[in-house]
Amino acid sequence: MHKKQSFAFSLVSLLCLGLLSCSQAGSNTELKKLTITGSTTVAPLANEIAKRFESENANVRVDVQTGGSSRGLYDAEQGLADIGMVSRALKQEEKPNVLTFVIAQDGIGIIVNKDNDIKALSDEQIVKIYTGEIENWKAVGGKAAPITVVNKAEGHSTLELFLKYFKLKNAQVKPDVVIKDNQQGIKTVAGNKDAIGYVSIGTAEYSIANGVAIKLLPVGGVEASTKTVGDGSFPLFRPLNLVTNTSPSPLTQQFIDFAQSKEVHDLVEAQNFVPIQ
Amino acid sequence: MTLWKLKISSLFNRLQSQADLLLISILRILATITGAIVLFIVFFLILEAIPVLQDEGIVPFFTDSSWNPAEGLYNLTPMLLGTLFVTLGSVLIATPLGILSAVFCQYYAPAKIAYFYRRLIELLAGIPSVVYGFWGLVVLVPLINSINPPGTSLLAGIIILTIMILPTIALIADASFAKIPEEYLIGAASLGLSQWGTIVGVVFPAAKSGLFTGVILETGRAIGETMAVLMVCGNVVQIPRSIFDPMRALTANIALEMAYALGNHRSALFVSGLGLMGMIIILVVASEIINEQ
Amino acid sequence: MTLSKGDFDDPGDLDQIFLDLVEIENNQMSNPQTTNNKQQITNNQQQITNNKQPTTKIQTEKLSLYYRAKPAFEDVTMSIATGCITALVGPSGCGKSSFLSCLNRLKDLMPHARVEGSIKLGDLEVLDPKLDVIALRRRVGMIFQKPNPFPLSIWKNIAFPLREHGIKNREEIDSIVETTLQDVGLWDEVKDRLKDSALALSGGQQQRLCIARALALQPEALLMDEPCSALDPISSSIVEDLILSLREKYTVLIVTHNLAQAKRIADYVALFWFQSGSGKLIEFGSGKQVFESPQHSLTEAYINGIRG
């Protein structure tokens, strides 16, 4: 009779002990904390830079959170976070109240399925495809098949860059599929031989290198690769920025300088982005 | 008859009724907290949705030409209908499948198979929606695409959601069948009712409340699903004409654009959240009325 | 028995904890009218009680019970003698079981139930809302028609209520368990498997276990709602002998359809009848007087029913 009660109590106390011990351990010596929030695209890179920064600076803790570019901008402005990650160039009205530091470049390339024998598309062919004027690959010299247009969701920086370059309004675009992130775009195009979409060039290059069934198309005659983005000849690219409020703390400034230094170029390339010169 | 001395103090009895009083007051507090959570959520949604509602009012959410928040167009109806179609589609398929699988577990399967089948269903309930979405995107969508491009469609959404909500109805139905007293079944069997006759005639009516709970919870899960729907439905803002048309659910809409939304666009997303809550409340009230009859 | 969950209407008063309970009486299983095959009718027991002047254990004054304003029974005034067996007889649906469930305030668990009148247990007013119901129910035990042992071991079935009433000492509990099981004649059958589940026992054994568990709390009165109707004749007669053995030490109130049983074991008999919309007590007296020289014409008809 008593054996059963003791069993139940030991189980419950074990659980509480586990939780308590965890919260105790948190309060170790004065730990300098840095919080970075913002774009999911920049987050993996920022996370790697933060880990290297932590290994080189004793008891510094850098937490990287996601939530999107507008979250990063808003938190940095309001001081909720020390640094905000924004995966696009800032608009005019956003510039005055934050300091902006570019840490990498990211090209945006047009991708189609590997089996699609289209070699290149002119800018106005792409505009016609995306606005629904051209509906079949035959019209641009490919096999007779309906085109599946893959577009990004409203507000995404790649969409804004794409619309700005091709001078389009999102309302004009007639997409068959709307995606959120690069990998979703790549997998959609890889799974549908009649699809066309646009994603980060670095990610596309990495996927092609790993045998994913997609291929990059040149834009405006310039071949799409991290090299052409690096030397500035590729027209479609966006800066990946870290933003801080107007008076960043010394630790924040130290992290920003580290993030812009040559020491992290290998990390930038590892995340398929283009390091700044 | 032997008598023995039994010293039971009335003080001790008094303590016991004190314990009951304490228990009930604690339970009432817990229930109030639980009941209040949904009110907090609705209040939070309204708070965030106010900016755009003040500027635009509620009408444009149904009359605007399209959904392009950057250009101030906020028509939600295609997404409301999208969520409705994908939820009803999946519930209509998952409910019979779930109940039949529960019938299988309780009345047809030998004990060993039933045991492993239940563990399998429990596992299905635990697989993250992102894995379902991932599998859907890589396996299901190209399959549907071969039938009718573009592949990402209402049908893909319905199939994925059916697989995701099936464990909920199956497990709850199974538990409610298990509770039916033996006498009911032996009584029906003694009347020479066939196995199927017993199940339809005796088991289903007896387990009605359990099945009802299962349907409500699975519908809740279907409406609330975000990731999987975002990955397989194509997210095109249109009222789907056929099951092969891509469409966007309200939940996917919030997830897609929340990361980059600012100002009115952001509170418009919260309005779509309110739209979702409105749908859920209507469904719950409707089910309440049906349950009354 | 179709039941739905209880209700908690008035948060303040703890004793008003409601549980929805459809009228116990009208869904009893029909009582197998097989005549009891006990050969000799022990008339002599009845003679002993008649000449001694018994004191009253429970006194009801104009007691009536209403379900959502529909009367179950009305104006029942009866005094139940200490240490005697009083049988409540009458057709089903005339309020016998409802009357029984008022005596130990079990009607608290029935929502929409309202009681009027008064019940005195000794000098204690049972219907007083401030009464400690837990103490009352310890003093007045109740046995149901369908045996309802707890889904625990035989030993724990008796130990659990004792422990709840403050008896913590292990040896004391063991001795009480042994004594009560011996009193109900179950000890020899279960003494080496006290740890087994009580649900594994036969119907008769389960009912005796329920009685044992009630006796363990040494109630002053024992209410029995057709204790034998769900049992086979053999265990029914065993339970009947057990009830007979309770005489003198316990006041027993037994509801039964089985008039022969009432005739055999009851010192006093109360006849309930459905009259003008609710149950009424139409006849109350000693067993001999009610069966041999009934006052009320309805009693005579009902009693003749058994002779004919």
Next chain:
Amino acid sequence: MNQQQKTNNKKQTTNNKQLITTSLVWSVPLIITAIFFWILGDIIWHGIGQISWEFLTTATKDAGRSGGIAPIIVSTVLILAVCLTVSIPLGVGTAILLAEFTREENWFGRLVRRSLDVLAGVPSIVFGLFGNALFVRILGFKYSILSGGLTLACMVLPILIRSAEEGLRAVPNDYRFGAACLGICRTSTLWHLLLPAAVPGLLVGLVLGVGRAIAETAALLFTSGYVDHLPTSLLDSGRSLSIHIFDLSMNISGGDPNAYGSALVLIMLLLIINGMAAWITHRWLENRILYR
């Protein structure tokens, strides 16, 4: 029960209606099992290669493409622990009140039940935003395992409560009357009799609740955060397995292999938790010799 069915079947094998229904009932689980093995097979096929001792014990490297997922497993377990330690008392308590102490048409009971039905439908993304606003900002828990756990607790409550209530309702009233007539107070009746008897219902609720919590992505993204360090306290941000799978598969090129590996680890974790829950309740039931 199943032996008795077989004798029925033998007598009526000629009845083709019987044949149709039996084959229908058998075909449904076959389809479901096929789909299950298709999905699980897909995960195992791609993920089994990743599983190794380092994968389970070392920290992530190169944004998760390589290295292990130890800190992520720890965060997931802690988030689940916080979720269960909050939702079980709250849930079972509410279920007891609804099942035992409120009448069918009592307004308070109906209000709580209806609010739970609505809560069951709230999308995970809305929970994430709500959790972010309430726990992260207003209560100041910041991005932390605590915020994530509390948000998940709100999510699993409806499932836990409805199943627990069903479990309690299934306990026959004989025990309640029996206990009441022996002067046993409601608290002890609940603790010693009704709750143990209702354990099967509680178990279903727990399993479904854990399933829902461990499968949750959108809600945790805004509450428990993205940090993949080893958490040192409940107030540290911790990335859960499902978020890791989401990030690897949707955001990191070349993240698929580890995404499948993490999915496999998550399923194994789920198997362990469900197994433990079943074992604990079985052991607890066993020495209470309950009627099943």
